[in-house]
Amino acid sequence: MKSVCRQLLVPVLLLALYLWACRMEMVNPYLLPRPKQLSDSVFRLLSGGELFEHIRISLFRVFCGFSITMVLAFPLALLFHFAPRVRDFLEASLHFLKSVPPLAMVPLFILWFGIGEASKLALIVAASFFPLFLNIESGLQQVDDRLVEMGRSLDLEKRALFFHIYLAESLPTILTGMRLSFGYSWRALIGAEMIAASSGLGYLILDAQEMARTGDLFVGLACIGGLGLLLDSLALRSVRRFFPWIGAENS
Amino acid sequence: MSACIIRGLMKDFCLNGRELKVLKGIDLRLEAGSFVSLVGYSGCGKSTFLRTLLGLTPPDSGSVFFEGMEGRRAIVFQEPRLIRSKTVGQNLLLALHHCPVREEKERVVESVLCILGLSAFRNAYPHQLSGGMAQRIALGRALCRQPELLLMDEPFGALDALTRKNLQRELLRIYLKRKMTVLFVSHDVSEAVFLSQRVLVMKEGDFVRDISVDLPYPRNTGSPEFIEIQNDVHRSIVSENYY
Secondary structure, three states, X not given: OHHHHHHHHHHHHHHHHHHHHHHOOOOOOOOOOOHHHHHHHHHHHHHOXXXXXXXXXXXXXXXXXHHHHHHHHHHHHHHHHHOHXXXXXXXXXXXXXXXXXXXXXXXXXXXXXXXXXXXXXXXXXXXXXXXXXXXXXXXXXXOOHHHHHHHHHOOOOHHHXXXXXXXXXXXXXHHHXXXXXXHHHHHHHHHHHHHOOOOOHXXXXXXXXXXXXXXXXXXXXXXHHHHHHHHHHHHHHHHHHHOOOOOXXXX | OOEEEEEEEEEEEEEOOEEEEEEEEEEEEEEOOOEEEEEOOOOOOHHHHHHHHXXXXXXXXXXXXXXXXXXXXXXXXXXXOOOOOOOHHHHHHHOOOOOOOHHHHHHHHHHHHHHHXXXXXXXXXXXXXXXXXXXXXXXXXXXXXXXXXXXXXXXXXXXXXXXXXXXXXXXXXXXXXXXXXXXXXXXXXXXXXXXXXXXXXXXXXXXXXXXXXXXXXXXXXXXXXXXXXXXXXXXXXXXXXXX
């Protein structure tokens, strides 16, 4: 409870500052919308169901993109770790790709995949792949050889060694990678929707700017930040719930 | 009489291009039910010998075979080596991975926890255990394998003196109850003499002395006979050909 109060202190102070600035008429309403404008925006966006539609579409995209990332990153990281030959062939190419910022690839994605869903998914995958891939790989690398030896002393075959030792031991790092990677996909998605889209939260913000609806813009920003926060804390909570040993070790 | 028989065990390692003879043709007969300790300086090949017996390291030549025994083996390492994501019970169950009957596995785990007096900790995670308790769980994991030959690689070396004393007594109690063969590697001479019926002194990949300890359990570490044997073992470890 105490920590919740502490966390809320800064937002409440900012809110007070905002209300005070509005009261004193210090900032142009076009730059900083008045509470009335904001509530009008919220009401309008909610009553038509428009806001929920944008959120639904954005969430759908990010979950699709993130799933693709998982499907690609897991096998590739395993291959890298357990087949050093494959690593020799692919390492340089992957480092090359890692150095190219995903946003720089947007024009290429639009050229290749058009302005539909595919180019957005491609951008999400490009942005979230490496945080996940690198974390899985380093998680596997950190597995203590002595534990593997212990597993062999129990006559565990390869499959059991993988699940009971490699995967179990690298799980904390993998989960961190998943959280990081999900954050990256969320941010990349908004970027994607600001470039070529007719729906989604990114589109909502860009459209609001073009139409000079500052209220809508703030509502869109609040949704992006709020949802990001919510999803991350949900992820953290489920990790603590299902894997109580993670994090408890060092305390 | 059943026994574990080791013949001409040899193992070379290549270190920085230099050939290192770690085991120089070891011959040994371990009578079933005996408690044998292996002492010597670190790097003399004790650990490699244990790993070779277990099959973790294949020998260059020589053989290990069991007479009148099935040859079930288990090892306790110097560190507990528990899996942090598994509870105590799950860590023990892993040792019974190959057993197809679930009820049988549960029964063995329960009985091992009971022997160690740790039934209350079945659902605890390794990070909630003290060093001594974790090491007892590691011993429990080895016992789950129902070994005929229990290999122990300095199992109490990382523990504080008090906990070590406790665990030595506990090991002795379990050994006397189960009557398995134990091969115990140690660098602590007093510990070796306290526990075993036979102390083998190892030097540069071979045994240089085989000292039998003919004292009844439980042993009094202050008795003149005990100290006599202890000094004898000490002398053979630091004898003239040590350089």
